[in-house]
Amino acid sequence: MTLRHMKIYVAVFQHSNITRAAEELHLAQPSVSLAVKELEEYYGVRLFERRGRRILPTEAGREFYGYALHIASLFDEMETRIKNWDRIGTLRIGTSITIGTHILPELLHRFQEQFPEVRTEAEINNSSLIERRVLDNAIDVGLIENQPEHEDICAVPFMRDELAAILPPGHALGRQKKVTLEQLAEYPFLMREKGSAGREILDAAFALRQQAVHPVMESVSTQAIVRGVAEGLGVAVLPYLLVRRAIREGAVIQVSLAEPMERNLNIIYHKSKYLTGNMNTFIELCKQYGEETDHE
Template identity: 65%
Template sequence: MTLRHMRIFVSVFQKNSITKAAQELHLAQPSVSLAIKELEEYYGIRLFDRIGRHIAPTECGEEFYEYAVHIVSLFDEIEKKMRNWDAFGTLRVGASITIGTHILPVLIHRYQEKFQNLTIEVKVSKSSSVEDDLIHSSIDLGLIETQPSHPDLRAVPFMKDSMCAIVPPDHPLISSESVSLAELARFPFLMREKGSAGRELLDAGFSLHQISVRPRWESTSTQAIVKAVAEGLGVAVLPCLLVKKDIEEGTVRQIPLEQPIERDLNIIYHKSKFLTDNMKSFIDLCKKYGKPVD
């Protein structure tokens, strides 16, 4: 089997279509079909089920893809390495929305100063999308607020973030030195949507203390929640990174939590990924950025 067979298979798998793969690879459709047939005959397996005009990967095809996508990716990295990749290539970084908004711009600016000829491509999206991009080898490194859910991804903590309790500027709890989740739960609660990293951490805190909370508001927008708190519609517990500016401007007030809620921010990559020198340098930069100042 050749690298050509692997590239064709990966494209067909990702596009879920022989026609679209042929277009992407600038090949005739029969050539793509033949390459898949040759793979199946060589290994004595069926990679795709044909149902009418549609195809779907078999269980064996799913497992074969895990190998093929990284064989292709590794070859591409060898090519880049041999062409002085670390000086003139491309580093592809994915980040969750929180990190992409508040941390990544500073990291990329500092990194670009060190590697001025390196092209850095950034994709900011949900943590689950960052994981998917790593699995499909469409990015090199990811930065997310949670532990990766996929078993093939490795995580390296690079800094900590805390959750902040915020209330309106004239709220009754303002005079408190600290506040518990139980005390906050007596007031209308405004929360991020289920599935978000901050919401999962907060729900875990409520569960640990056996507190039942029905949110008055749920929103995918942190700023919508902050503005609602500022208008006196309720209280919230949000990542400090996201509300630091609003607290400093006095839009909302912060009250320390009696039991701090912290989380690790992680650099993630695929366990089969070949880490080039510039990728290692980026990981080191992230660690230095997140290291507490003595």
């Protein structure tokens, strides 16, 4: 049996008339009658009783209609969804904590204005886990703060960010125009957790200087670290995107690093990933956002 048989049967059942069903389907009446006959012969049951110009379903016919309607409707739904996937599908996005907190909400707002019927699913975690999720095809597009390590991942920079040294108000180093990491390391240090992009950059910078730093506080929460610095627990080096508000409000003070530490924020996806139209649109929105931020 074919899908054509199912659609013809549904039309005949709904109209109780071969002629009207043929008109709806734009088929010749004999073709519709033949399809119904073929169904009855195939299943070995009578599906309709003929009464004058009307045909009425038998008990078997009513049972068969439920299946035929479901099959035909499911096929139509599949056709609609797949042909319009870029308009009504799902976009799975994963971001690092920094990007998810400060950039993703604006990106999602812009994307949903263009694709209101596309469902977006967002996962926020540290960069290494987002990279793993891209490799596992658990997300379509990732936004992370470092360069991916795996060769199967493509990375496209979309904006730049810098690491900022922050101190408690009134700190001794606050009177200097610039400070070195060595100077900062002389004070209690507050750091993000291992595995976060900012922590990896900072650890690498200290390793190059053959300097070991044992933080007095580690946290997945940047706000907890900022609050700790504001309360005088120590100093920190964090992404500027995460601390600019606290700096503007005067909760902490920023001192320029003698050797600036900048990094690219990257769009990542698997090299074998087929990028749909809505994925490409999201990637372009990320690039536009980065260009706007660079010009601020």
